[in-house]
Amino acid sequence: MKVIVLGSGIVGTTSAWYLAQAGHEVVVVDRETDAALETSYANAGQISPGYSAPWAAPGVPLKAVKWMFMEHAPLAIRAGKMDADMLRWMWQMLLNCSEARYAVNKERMMRLAEYSRDQFIALRAATGIRYDDRQQGTLQIFRTQKQFDAAGKDIAVLAKLGVAHEVLDRKGCVLAEPALGLVCDKFVGGLRLPGDETGDCRQFTQKLARLAQAAGVEFRFGTPILGIQRSGDRITGIDTPQGVISGDAYVCSLGSYSTAFLRQLDIEIPVYPIKGYSLTIPMLDPAMSPRSTIMDEQHKVAITWMGERIRAAGTAELTGFDTRLRDERRATLEFVVNDLFPKGGDLPRAEFWSGLRPNTPDGTPIIGRSKYQNLWLNTGHGTLGWTMSCGSGRVLADLLSGRAAEIDTAGLGLERYAA
Template sequence: MKVVVLGAGIIGVTSAYELAKAGHEVTVIDRQKGPALETSFANAGEISFGYCSPWAAPGIPLKAMKWLFMKHAPLILRPKLDTAMLSWMARMLTNCTADRYALNKSRMLQLSDYSRKALAAIRQETGIAYDERMRGTLQLFRTQQQLDASGKDAEALAADGIPFEMVDPDGCVRAEPALARVREKFVGGLLTPNDETGDCFKFTNALSAKCRELGVNFSFDTTVTGLHIEAGRARGVFLAGQERVDADAVIVALGSYSPLLLRPYGIDLPVYPVKGYSLTVPIVDPLRSPESTVMDETYKIAITRLGDRIRVGGMAEISGYNSTLAPARRLTLEHSVTDLFPGGNIGKATFWSGLRPMTPDGTPIIGATNIAGLFLNTGHGTLGWTMSSGSARLIASIVHGREPEIAAAEFGLNRYATLTSAHFNKNVRRRLSRGHKHRRCAPNSARDQRS
């Protein structure tokens, strides 16, 4: 079967790899000059198989209100007259309930655990290196209030059978020795030892080389202008200059830009860009640097060791398709990393932003559409790196027509079919009458800031 994959980020390249292994003839098309040059380029570097939660959760609207007024705010809202933004925020509000949160989290954990196994298989098959470490994540609490509130997280982890440890300041220092120099700045932490770290850009490029060995063709510097639909079936794509690439199946893995391609074909894809920022800081003294990932709960910032660099990532800015680098966001990242790991060469840090493709319920959209031969693998939000390998294996199974190893229907676009516009409007009116505002739905914890 000839398969065209649109997008050469972490989702598109892992999808191409799994499809090529299954014996398909695969072409990957991307507008950039190479793999992983947009959202996959400089994300936080954390691979959180054990701890992934939807942004939309009970109590989050009120918590988010406080974040909006912080000097170093983890949430930034730039409201505009954008129907896609308003629709996405309305749908997100409908998921800020206990029942929806539990359902969405269970889906995310299922895919995350599946992805953990799939990534381990890729490492074994390919032997590729990407500054990977398997030393866990330390969520660091600066206040007793944060530590006390973490009890709910601990209960959720225990219920899902995910290894974790609540640690006092001494335990934090044992996990991350460099924190001994700032021991007075935190009261404890939550350690999840099975989490991993790695450079998503390095991984994606290394895997793309393995894809080429399997016969995958990559077409870079190439703009897709539309889908070739004939007799109700996707037959390929049109490129700039009216060139056409024919295929038996098309997979859309364009991240935040997926809805823009699909809208003219009557597909309402509830994915919206949420911008994140990162700094990449060269390591001057390894003894003053993190060993793995430290999540600064106060500022919702992830500080991750990637080889001879430190990646500092976080924040959620809802401002549409906006890639500008705001100086104030850089100051927040610098404040967090220099406060916990002083002495680094922050002056030589590189500053970056990327658009995370978020769904209202936090779960990616993977599967078929109502157009035969057209498939989706998008909407992974902050967890694209974490869920990429499992998502690729799942979409390859669906395209290939074999029985998936996990419940595919849980991740399909059809899960939104029962939530009509009338349902959204009714729930939004009800929530607004109780004093809630759209802008208050936001990330749940520092762990939800991953790119």
């Protein structure tokens, strides 16, 4: 079968890889000049199944109000950018903030994320691919006892699902991440997930794209998608400046741009862009830098070892498709890095970046067939596209190939929004 994959970010590229491994002829179409040049370019670097949880959680609406008045707040809503899509998405997210919805959504996300980590391990073993990766776990630190206590519910879910985890006091955090010894008065304890991993998403995606090309996948870079052709309940082609690209099946992995693309086909998906920022910092002293990833619970900023660099990423803005860099968001990232790793990196030389995370209101991505017989979706991964990428690509390839997926796919498809 000839499959046309739309998008060459981390999700589109892993989809192409697993489709090719399943024996399909695959063509990837992307407007950029290489893979992973948009949202996958400079993310936090975490492959963190244990932290897979929806933003829609009990207590978040009240927290969001408090964040509006907080310096270095993890969330900003640009009122001037509000439109019907943003308001609809915010309302749907609020509806998912109950205890019951949170439990359902978290289970779906962790089911896929844990499977995805297994696929990463298998892919490394099969190909030898390396991407500044480490398998040394991740550490979430709590600055106050209240934050620590509030993590109890998530810890209980980890225990219920059998996810390896360690609840650490201040001394235990320093043993896991020795550089924190300089600032141990800044936090009270932490949650370590030893099974989590880290790595450079862009490096991985581009290397996997080269492996996919060697396996026969065609990447048509510099090819904007102008429109889509259909006949009845089937897609017949993709309009591009280079002409129509046709196949037997099509996969939409366009991230935040999936929503507008699918509207051409009268398909509504609740995927909205949440803007995030990162700093990529030249490392000055490895001993004063993170060994893996540290997640600052208060500011929602992750700081990750990445070869000879440190990656600090976080914050969330609801601002439509505006990707402009804002000095106040850089200040937040710099504050957290200076606060926790003051001697680790050369901040003045950091590369500042922003990208649009494609979020669903319930946190779970959308994977599966659309109402068109030959159009499939693999999109809406939010902040967890890197974490869920290999699992999502494998599930998509299995379903499209007519095979049962290796995990339960209940609740992953578009049908969950039918009501």
